[in-house]
Amino acid sequence: MLHLNDIRNNKEKYIELLKIRGVDFSDIILSVIEKDDERKEIQKELDQILALANQNSKKIGDFFKKGMITEANELKKKSIDLKNKSKQLQNNKNQVEENIKDMLTQVPNVPHESVPIGSSENDNVIISKGGEIPNLNKNCIPHWDLVEKYNLIDFELGNKITGSGFPVYKGKGAVLQRALVSYFLNKNVAAGYTEYLPPFMVNETSAFGTGQLPDKEGQMYSVPDDNLYLIPTAEVPVTNFFRDQIISDFPVKCTAYSPCFRREAGSYGKNVRGLNRLHQFEKVEIVQIEHPDKSFDTLNNMVQHVESILIELSLPYRILKLCGKDLGFTSSLTYDFEVYSAAQKKWLEVSSVSNFCSYQANRLKLRFRDENGNTSLCHTLNGSALALPRVYATIIENNQSENEIRIPKVLHPYTGFDVIR
């Protein structure tokens, strides 16, 4: 959620920048400010009444102590009047505040000025490319066939015990998965991130804190008996660590491995084939909490960090700056990382690194103390480093030959083998 004072102070600028998303939010911005003026008026009046009522209560206490019963009773009557008035005002205020909140939740984050205008994903801008697309021979096969051929993943077994989208990794296939997790975590720790292993379920408050609730409720698995939700990403528990906090040392850098659970309601067809889209997948996440002045530099650092991992894995990749249309609701600037899956012959998203500025921090009440000693909202950033399934799929597809799959060198210490036959 945007902060009201920020909207007030940057009204024109925000309206202009929001147009990058291809939607005009000026009406809603202006009426939010109008409603807020109304709120202030009501509060002023309410505060005065409550102040008077508080004074009266004290006087009544004094009167009773002095035995001045008549005076006390008279004042009591006045206080009852005040009370009725304040109740009404309180109701008005609540209503107006709810109104404001409703409007605010409809406004997405303000795009960074560098975000390109666009009408579809085709307008995302490729800012960097690397790696070699391998020349596979024409007998090459996609990963869903490879995992069967080499006995690495059993989708049918997952179907049997849970349902589609819940693969079972086995043998070297499971080791490879574990190797990737360890490798990613080590890379992130070496880059200064502190490793966490968070709970894989969160309570309702946390789901609200990072914005999964109320709007994305249908995307999460829930455990209604215990009022818990299975996390769709480690971002949810990790970012919520810092809910309601006043941070004193920047930057806060966290990394966490977790399985991610997503209902993916509405997905279908070849996009969900094999490892491309799952209900449970594994991911290593990086999260940073940063001073507003530095957050965009930090975003660049995070992009470089993720890029370095893809380079070490020798995967063909490209980095896209998302255009206004494709930019997530809560993000101000996002870079997507895609790797080229040589057997499927398409680009697969493996990471998305975003600066949310103060949009998440506002809801989380995540603040720091500025040079004047006032509290101010932090900026939050996160990204995947990396999501496993598509990296996994691309590694085995791109490194396949007739009778074997070669494992990228950087993973050998983690797998203990360099080839799958």
Add this chain to the structure above:
RNA sequence: GGUGAGGUGGCCGAGUGGCUUAAGGCGCACGCUUGGAAAGCGUGUAAACGGGAAACUGUUUCGGGGGUUCGAAUCCCUUCCUCACCGCCA
């Protein structure tokens, strides 16, 4: 799952309806003291939303929500959470 005890400021902890403007302590900051430090002494020490150029000031907040009352940390209802013991258990 059963029983019991709790949830108060950055932390510990007192507080059974108005003398609470939340005692006292710890921590932290600043000052005095010192050659320098420690100790000691003194002062200050939450957040949100308002008013004000500022000094300052109003309201709200004692886990959350609701209620009783002129007045609630304190009484009532409800809900969440934590801890202890028992049961079960990797």
